[in-house]
């Protein structure tokens with residue numbers, strides 16, 4: 316092959332292809348494009364696209380946004396009403412903002428724009444059907460073939476799979492999950508008098524099914540009302556949502572959108588890469604097991620995946636690519652993996668004794684202050700368990716039942 320045609324062919328190989336334009340994909344694309352590499356995002360939907368999500372932006376999410384990014388906040392939360400399956404309702408107020416609320420369609424589109432400003436290119440309306448690292452579609456061992464729904468092949472030196480909890484790239488990599496939950500949500504437009512009542516305040520209800528909870532997140536002229544519970548209890552989860560909406564007096568308002576989505580948490584020893592393909596966010600099963608908070612996990616793992624994908628893409632051979640990918644896995648396991656471990660333990664305790672959490676948060680000020688510091692991002696659950704002997708002993712005792 317002449318050097319001209321080799322150069323021409325190289326032109327068509329992207330340094331990094333990112334599959335999925337949610338927070339994980341946008342964050343990965345921003346990080347990779349920021350190093351001057353040629354980055355392409357492939358997204359099956361047209362943007363902005365709806366995503367079933369509360370849109371709660373806690374401190375770690377805010378702190379992981381691209382520099383200069385303006386959060387399109389719909390509301391700022393400074394009060395939380397807690398209830399235990401509709402009973403023992405109590406509101407706690409904070410002097411400073413606890414966390415923010417966004418509309419996911421707006422937020423995700425703005426993140427993608429930030430990645431484009433950093434130099435990433437975007438193709439929407441294209442579904443990736445598979446990736447191949449061997450075979451006729453792959454010109455050499457340093458290239459991955461990304462196959463689209465219509466058969467078109469896009470070539471890349473490295474691929475980041477950020478295609479969500481039902482994604483294909485996670486399956487290619489071999490991500491295994493140990494916790495699958497069903498989240499159901501309704502977007503309920505409300506009149507100004509009702510909206511005013513909710514402004515700046517969220518409601519969290521510890522639910523009737525083990526490990527379940529419900530929420531009301533106000534977004535100005537509408538409320539996001541949702542519940543989450545273990546998969547396999549579909550009818551009971553739906554009943555919980557209906558009862559929850561009914562007892563809040565919101566049953567008379569017609570939802571503009573009703574939807575459901577599965578969340579999946581990875582097993583600790585599950586892979587995060589295969590060859591030149593890395594996974595992040597929901598595609599990697601990275602999610603806080605207790606709260607099922609996933610935006611900060613997506614942003615944080617996405618950024619790391621983008622940074623390490625650049626190095627994987629430049630790896631000389633398979634051994635070097637594997638070394639770089641293992642560095643990515645190590646960074647994830649040392650940070651988000653540790654947080655997931657604490658979340659798993661909390662979920663196990665919460666599933667058995669939700670009343671204990673309710674009593675602590677509503678009647679024991681240090682527990683409420685810890686909650687406030689965690690959602691503001693000034694500490695983490697892991698940090699609290701590590702540094703507070705009382706918290707460590709309490710969790711240990713509860714673990715033992």
Ligand SMILES: Cc1cc2nc3c(=O)[nH]c(=O)nc-3n(C[C@H](O)[C@H](O)[C@H](O)COP(=O)(O)OP(=O)(O)OC[C@H]3O[C@@H](n4cnc5c(N)ncnc54)[C@H](O)[C@@H]3O)c2cc1C
Nearest residue numbers: 335337338339359369370371443478479498596597609610
């Ligand atoms: C009911 C519910 C409420 C939640 N509330 C919160 C909350 O309040 N706060 C919080 O932090 N987290 C919340 N989460 C979790 C959060 O929504 C996810 O963790 C987060 O969206 C993960 O981001 P992601 O970028 O990994 O995946 P996604 O946001 O799912 O993005 C994946 C993208 O990939 C695209 N895609 C999929 N397949 C393909 C394909 N084959 N080809 C091309 N593109 C593809 C999709 O269209 C999508 O745009 C909630 C989850 C649920 C289910």
